[in-house]
Amino acid sequence: MKPIWAVGLMTGTVLDGNIDVALIKTDGESVETFGAYTLAPYAEETRLLLEETLRQARGWNFEGPEPLIFRDAEEALTRAQSTAVQELVKSAGLAMQEIGAVGFHGQTVLHRAPTKERLGDTRQLGNGQLMADSLGTTVVYDFRTADIRAGGQGAPLAAIYHTALLRDVDRSGDTAILNLGGVGNITWWDGQDLVVAFDTGPANAPLNDFIKGLDLGEMDRDGALGASGKVDEARLERLLQHPYLTAAYPKSLDRFDFTAAMADGLNPADGAATLSAFTASAVGKALDLLPHRPKRLIVSGGGRRNPTIMSMIEERAKVQAVSADQFGWRGDAVEAECFAFLALRSLRGLPISFPTTTGVPNAQVGGRIANP
DSSP: OOOEEEEEEEEOTTOOSEEEEEEEEEOSSSEEEEEEEEEEEOOHHHHHHHHHHHHHHHHHTTOSSOOTHHHHHHHHHHHHHHHHHHHHHHHTTOOGGGEEEEEEEEEEEEEEOOOSSSOOEEEEEOOHHHHHHHHTSOEEEOOSHHHHHTTSOOOOOTHHHHHHHHTTTOOSSSEEEEEESSEEEEEEEOSSSOEEEEEEEEOSHHHHHHHHHTTSOSSOGGGHHHHHSOOOHHHHHHHTTOGGGGSOSSOOOOTTSSOGGGGTTSOHHHHHHHHHHHHHHHHHHHHHHSSSOOSEEEEESGGGGOHHHHHHHHHHHOSEEEEGGGGTOOTTTHHHHHHHHHHHHHHHTOOOBOTTTTOOSSOBOOOEEEOO
16 A cells, blocks of 8 residues: 555643644555654643542443533534544645544543453543544544453554564663553564564553642653652562552553552652652563563653653663654654554554454454444
């Protein structure tokens, strides 16, 4: 298939108030051209609506009718993200008619991993048909449900895109990709046929929530607060006994499986330091589970901007941690690019999840397709 222009959208569970929008030219197997990229901020009322929606989603917990707020939030975020797509395409000097597909991840409000007793469940808000009608182009959305229904974890889905990026960097198995969003996830590739991916543990979410709860801002900007504190090593050691960290993959997490309560009772600096150390140490435990322990991590997502977390990964996980930007990648755009890439795979009927990435029994095609 000849590569075509596709737009990818991502709004992470950390809810930083931005929509990640990326344009790439791809056939779903490799990327020919990396196009424009932007962070498009939500209106404040939309961000607050989404925060309340996540709160109500936790109370709902897949039991009974969905909260009514889901409908309002879904329409608001779909319209906001449709506008963000139009503005990015225009800024790139293209017309919507030149866009072959939009990969619309939507907003995850709740994710529940499967157990031996039951299938998992997942809910991403996003009206693909509304977006397709608004944009006048094909939209691929709801990427996770088919995997969940087939018995998979529904996450992480970035592995096949990460592999495409690694192909041009290192095929030895000594390099893995780590994304630090609300939750951390890792992709390791042996350079041939084996791709392994899973969620490592919490990344930015507990730390951001801790900072917000203290009215100290939205995040530990530049890792300054964590750098000024002292890690509570005894508490950290107890936290690292959590069974998730040594459980076999495939495995996945909800944004609230690990919370800011891990720092209860600590002063702001020590709390930030301890939460940062937990994120880094969880990465180390994840590396120990891989078939081959990599020597280097290429780090994408907002967490790569926190020097305290990055240095702690090197110190505590015993691995080199390098920002994705140093490889000419766009560290903030990787997840959005991924969903543009996955949209093309869905249109071509190519699998987007695999037994060693989500635990699905067989390689799984996913994503629902909406045409205008």
